[in-house]
Amino acid sequence: MSAKRPRLTCALLLKQADHTLPGWLAWHLSLGIEHIAVIDGGIDDSARQIIRSLQPDWPVSWLPVELPDDLTAEARRLTLTRRALTHLRHITQGMKQLSREENGHDDPVDDWIIILDADEYLTVERGAQTLFHRIPDETSAIAVHWRIHGTAGHLSPPPGHIVANHIWHALPSFPDHQFVRLLARLDSLPAAEELTDPLMFGLPAEKIRRINGQPYHPNDGTVLTSLWEGGCIQHYICALAHGKKELPPPMRAHYDRNEQMTAQGTHQLREMRKLANQMREAALQAGLSRLKKLAAQRLDEYRKKQREQDANIAIADHVQHDTFHYDRILPPADSTLLLNLQFSPPYVTGQSVLLRFTEGRLLECDQTEQRQPFIGFWQEANPHILTLHTQDRAPFTLGDAPCPFGMTSLRITFDAEKRQVHLPYETGHSSTPLEIIPASVPPTILFVPLPPADEPGGLSVHGLLMWLAGHPNVKPHDLQRALLLLSPASAHQMHMLAPALEEFLPKFQTRPAFMP
Template identity: 60%
Template structure:
């Protein structure tokens, strides 16, 4: 029986990475980290809304920090690290102090460990997280985990999907910057934040630290260890996730853009992350729907005022009496007027269920190795660029990094009318091959809500979307996911500002020119 139960909590130091935050959180929660604190130093409102949409279902906390502008980069890092340690101490104090072992039935104390990462750093153990912790001794205070620096992998722009799945190429083990480490440290061994003067070593001595392979940590040795990533590494995606030249100037990009060796991610970790991502997306989609429904009432008030202005502009008196006849003008209610609005009362259209067949004859299925049931597509001729996939029994599935909440994946596709074939988006993992649409008599998973007609040259407006929501107050979240894909690029960006938790469901990127 172990004499302690190691528990890992984490802090991520965030500045402008709110667009990649959901994927970062899903990756680390899937590893088994028991709480993640988002130390936010710049993206305040967007991150707050994203974290609030997840907090009810997931062990997350948001801690905003305003830093003095005159601080140097090293000073900023030190202050954020102090804030992270303080916040994680508060969080762990409210967590259980002991656990019951399943095998023995005995209660053992918890030993709290923490790790502090940037938003472009991903912890990647080579074995299960519980087996990464070193033996419990008073001499060991931390574990040093080396960087593994990933390049751009040839991508000019960040492709849709998870960064770990899209960037497989990294520098050789001998690359000098792989000497850098992040510490996974015992919380009770760290100095108080006020006494902390080194954000890198956290106030610990080298002799208190071991490497992930169990060997002593020797920061002053002239050469790198022969196998710096034995046990695990910190996958560093500086080239993939840097925001611009102000964050990563061209000379630094040239230095870090190393694409010399390929290491695919462990399928175990990708699978766990994708399953958990879809569960998290259910939380954000429900929160996003609730957020938009709160914006509907102002939309209805605007429609009411607009209706009154139109009625007044007609110049018709409310009561007219002339000779042998008279009439009284009856004004229909705003609700009655909205019933004539195409968005409010979207027209129902019968759809078609299809199977998707590869050129070699096999049918498209989800990613699960133990599942071979084909995915069923629901498709409308009026919106040929939109397809919703589900399994026949509506069970959960994954399809690459595409959002598949509530057992459904709504996708923007490229449709070839002549060949009756489609191309799926990049994030599904099947973008490089056309798929034939095969009509089937299988019933759709549910009765889908009619989609709103587009009202802008490039798609649906936010105004039209909110009007549609006003007409469908009991809308299921999966129908919102379908409608969001109709938004024009400008409206998608506008909605992202209104409800940033919906970012993964919005068509924020235009269709690449090279697609058919």
């Protein structure tokens, strides 16, 4: 192993952004990858907005690449890989320059890169740095084998992180597990314009090692017992491809393998979830900022429309008769907004509650060292919305539920007769009913009144924006609560308006597209 510190950067070749992008980024940053470049071959505005919300605080970048529609899959990958290689070289040069400015000298590093697709997740046993412990100095690349994960019986993508939800995979003998992605030493790679092999980068097999330090021999069936020793590339082609056009039935039958289970390490999941919540804070702040701008525009449109309506009323401004006279007085446009239930919702009292299992213990966060029961804020007027936090408002995780700023708001199922709730699937407690117990704990925070529903199925986007217009100082945790009120159609519209808020939108189960 080189005396220099190995530094790993990554490029994600993106075809289209979906709900897994934030989770993909959180997973790989939690491994210790020092920069992720999203190479967007679909020119997707959703990806741009998500990356833009994270860029001020996280080592991520977005590079759009326009591609001709008639490119073959092979030509497409070659073009994107060349752009990724050029971009990562630019990124690493910038990192060296920053180190020189901060420390007065170059950080002695050995740059490595890996290029992945959105359905591929690098998994290592003990962090990215352990990948290089058993690798000789003359190594040009490290081969990391695929591990094909099936749907695990899910007919549609369940809420939560894909790694936690899909733990069943094919046996080591599955032929596709011979496919590898390379962790490549950057200075061993050709110039981007000279690259002709986007998979093996033109590197000779004798310069490639496996993660366990053993020589790499393509299609070597004798390594089955140690195929994933040290790490692998978990490939979720069936979990993410749900259309027949994207994955025809014969290919689905080939890849939907659920023969062996390997549960992900709890430490790795916990570290990813903690980092994901920090990233969600940036996304929620960015989404709130964007929606406030849209709300200001909507308010201006409302005022303009109100002035036009007043001007079109055929009543003179001044009338003088023998027996009476009057002057027409127009109410300010903003005063009429006070009659709008979304702009000025009525205050509804809430209560502090605890959640108790049937055996008597209280619901706590995932961190066993904290041992603090959750305190909930709940309202009879919105019985399907519950906000949880700990007494000291310390950061916590609760499965894959978004928990930014030491708080989480959940869309629950409430049984009024039994006074019980079921938490959503992503919390890890969906199968267990929990009893609501009033608590004599004063609320540790004040919540803005939530807007009432104004369309079938819930709150409209227009109603949410009017609510924001009436509450210009609303906090991120209030927005998180209000987003859970959106109707299914408005939740979809909100995803288009503010993709950074995708993880905070209510989940509505739909029939998977690949089902007959």
